[in-house]
Amino acid sequence: MKVLLTGGAGFIGRHVHHQLLAEGHEVTVLDSFRPDVHSERPAPRDDLIIGDVRDPRTFEGIDTVVHLAAKVGLGVHLDDIDDYVSSNSLGTAVLLKSLGSIRNLVYASSMVVYGEGRYDCDVHGPVAPGPRRSEDLDAGRFEPPCPYCAAPLRPGFVTEDAVLDPRNAYAASKLNGEHLAAVWARETGGRVTALRFHNVYGPGMPRNTPYAGVAAIFRSMLERGETPRVFEDGRQRRDFVHVRDIATAVTLSASALPQQPAFTAYNVGSGTVSTIGQVASELARAYDGPEPIVTGQYRLGDVRHITASSDRIKHELGWKPAYDLPTGLADLLGAAAD
């Protein structure tokens, strides 16, 4: 394949780039090297376009686009809201308009499009709890109750057909990108696969930025000799998936596109549920650092539990994650200079 890889200089992008080249594909990277993420710009190269996806352009000799370029993170201030929409929604829209005769697109989406994960009530079956109320969070009531009878709920695995309910600016902009790509596919006869990534970790994770995911934040703290601070009660559930497993999901999806329908969504997670408290402790042990503290603080845009079933990509594309958390953390520790 001749692949255009947007965001190819980012954390996930560099691993995807490596994997595409290893599989023998030709890759052109488009990356803006935004200064809030990259401290320096590389020298010009034939296989690198330094530029913003929001700038219209034409692409020659490309058959498949992998669109990773995005402003990531939860949204630290509401002030960021227009930058999320501009970087992610407008960025995707301009890219789609620039695709010309290209018909194959892999779009990096996120588990955050679901909002809260799947929950079951013993009485009411599957239910969709709304956003948590600050008075409950202030009182340490972190678990969302059944919206009908307020009973405790059992968290489960969300599947791709679940209701989509983004809860923050980043999530809303990522879902908007999925919708725009689906419109593009319908109108052009193209095909898009949206990969809804779980919490990605591994070598090359961003450092020292409040926009990073929790694993990167904990690692930076441990490297500075600080104690990781676990929010809520530490029992919120996530799935941490290794960045090299993400890279194989992307390349498999890109190769499969010609056989796919107009729009496909796949969850991409390791399949193993971890609590944030557990991950903090495992990382602290791995770095021989101080035992994490559970602070009871919360972030209003956070969901309580989100874990997904990745059975669909396993069955349809034969994807299989290679890393469990202990192996992945050992790999992270081994990658000293990332």
Ligand code: UD1
């Ligand atoms: C994360 C990513 C999101 C990605 C999604 C995929 C970020 C900021 N979020 O969302 O981009 O699409 O996974 O599923 O990159 N926490 C602490 N201590 C801290 C920081 C966070 O305990 O210092 C807690 C949070 O309150 C939350 C959990 O860790 O409960 C996960 O936080 P985080 O990784 O930021 O966000 P996700 O919602 O999982």
